[in-house]
Amino acid sequence: MNPKPILGIDIGSTKIAAAIAQKSDEKFALAGFGEVRSQGLKKGVITNIELASKSIKNAYDQATRIAGLTPSKAIVSISGAYTKSICSHGLVNIPNQEITISEINRVIQTALYNANIPYEYEILHVLPYKFRVDEQDFIEDPYGMNASRLEVDVHIITAPKSALFNLKKAVKEAGIEIENIVLAGYASAIATLSPEEKEAGSCVIDMGGYTCNMVVHVGNSIVYNDFLAVGSAHITNDLSLALHTPTSVAEEIKIRYGDLSAPQSDYIEIPVIGDEETLNQVSLEIVYNVIYARVEETLMILANSLEKSGLKEQIGGGVVLTGGMTKLQGLRELAVAIFDHMPVRIGKPKKIDSEIADTLEDPKYATLVGLLLYGIAEGTPYEIDSNKKLRYKNEFIELGSSSLNNLTLTKEPAQPSPQEPEEELLETFEGQLEFKEERLTIKERISKMIQWFTQLF
Numbered sequence: 001m002n003p004k005p006i007l008g009i010d011i012g013s014t015k016i017a018a019a020i021a022q023k024s025d026e027k028f029a030l031a032g033f034g035e036v037r038s039q040g041l042k043k044g045v046i047t048n049i050e051l052a053s054k055s056i057k058n059a060y061d062q063a064t065r066i067a068g069l070t071p072s073k074a075i076v077s078i079s080g081a082y083t084k085s086i087c088s089h090g091l092v093n094i095p096n097q098e099i100t101i102s103e104i105n106r107v108i109q110t111a112l113y114n115a116n117i118p119y120e121y122e123i124l125h126v127l128p129y130k131f132r133v134d135e136q137d138f139i140e141d142p143y144g145m146n147a148s149r150l151e152v153d154v155h156i157i158t159a160p161k162s163a164l165f166n167l168k169k170a171v172k173e174a175g176i177e178i179e180n181i182v183l184a185g186y187a188s189a190i191a192t193l194s195p196e197e198k199e200a201g202s203c204v205i206d207m208g209g210y211t212c213n214m215v216v217h218v219g220n221s222i223v224y225n226d227f228l229a230v231g232s233a234h235i236t237n238d239l240s241l242a243l244h245t246p247t248s249v250a251e252e253i254k255i256r257y258g259d260l261s262a263p264q265s266d267y268i269e270i271p272v273i274g275d276e277e278t279l280n281q282v283s284l285e286i287v288y289n290v291i292y293a294r295v296e297e298t299l300m301i302l303a304n305s306l307e308k309s310g311l312k313e314q315i316g317g318g319v320v321l322t323g324g325m326t327k328l329q330g331l332r333e334l335a336v337a338i339f340d341h342m343p344v345r346i347g348k349p350k351k352i353d354s355e356i357a358d359t360l361e362d363p364k365y366a367t368l369v370g371l372l373l374y375g376i377a378e379g380t381p382y383e384i385d386s387n388k389k390l391r392y393k394n395e396f397i398e399l400g401s402s403s404l405n406n407l408t409l410t411k412e413p414a415q416p417s418p419q420e421p422e423e424e425l426l427e428t429f430e431g432q433l434e435f436k437e438e439r440l441t442i443k444e445r446i447s448k449m450i451q452w453f454t455q456l457f
């Protein structure tokens, strides 16, 4: 029997890409692929459900036609726009001294309970990044250990209910069910980071069409994520404005002549907006200056975000840049200078076997490949996913009622998150939702308790 196909759909701001892959004992192979231009999205967020839904369906149809398979459930990406991150801590007693999956679930759920998730936000990922067993710190995996106390630090990524509602609706209207929703930057990290880079700690920045999504992986998981509403399409717009030329021409110039290594002295002839019969002579030095200014500013904002995260000293693996924008010549060298000479590399997604002509080994498919890998085994060893289910190395754990026995709740105040978006980022983030710290009413607290208890079974 053929293994269950995995369908990943990356809903990017310039392209929507769908891929179907199958895992067998020997390999993980791509079976189908489809890509269309995004419609109904702005800066990574769905703004027109009908248009977005049509694009999703077109990409899905292309992929299923090639694969000859029609998976009904998809793992879809969500942009980091509007997401909020919260850090929390959980502590439980282990009365029978042995840490099983049930205790691990209990401690992660306790950390989740301790966090004040704003009412209008929903959980995307609860990622435990540090376990402590009795007094022992830095435990990689507490499973099977003997202890009387288990503690965990978690990074909780949430998204506004409204953004999730639109995403779910657009996917549903395309005739596809959602299996999981995954933060785009997290998926890109899964696709690009090597085990050594994870071990040493690394920062992954997916530089796409209209957005940059940053995640920092330290210890067992992601501990920081940030978002900037700027991408390669902004370079195109800058060129179009500076050179008075249509966007399609500006895009071509960017791809063909974009090179940050050194300004060139040649001239090119380009059409002028409004009078496309007339050709204007433009120096490539101007092209260089326009591109350089935008990329330098973008990288500086990102470097500043990494600095403010306070995690710079913990990322021995350096910075991995991925996404379509990283195909710009000389970007890596400029990033090295701006990121204080940290190691920087351009990350192509991990190889997936493919007998079909299309290859996904392009930085612009990092999120897509990450979604497929999330569907098999990769990601954080333990995680509570967007369905609020505990995944353990990708197994969904069925927990018996015994998990509530001897439950000791330790309610702690939620820690202030170091993940607040920086002011600079907010400035470029149009339409940022106002974030209000909700004060929970007694009714809400009771419903939260009930919700939490039901999750334990």
Ligand SMILES: Nc1ncnc2c1ncn2[C@@H]1O[C@H](COP(=O)(O)OP(=O)(O)OP(=O)(O)O)[C@@H](O)[C@H]1O
Residues within 6 Å of the ligand: 011, 012, 013, 014, 015, 016, 043, 044, 079, 206, 207, 208, 209, 210, 211, 212, 231, 232, 233, 251, 254, 255, 258, 323, 324, 325, 326, 327, 328, 329, 363, 364, 365
């Ligand atoms: N050689 C190149 N130089 C600069 N930019 C490039 C190059 N090739 C492609 N791009 C840009 O990459 C962008 C697409 O990248 P990608 O597919 O990663 O974005 P996306 O996933 O659709 O968007 P986002 O991640 O922002 O939602 C386009 O804006 C395209 O112009």
Ligand SMILES: [Mg+2]
Residues within 6 Å of the ligand: 012, 013, 184, 206, 208, 209, 323, 367
């Ligand atoms: Mg993208």
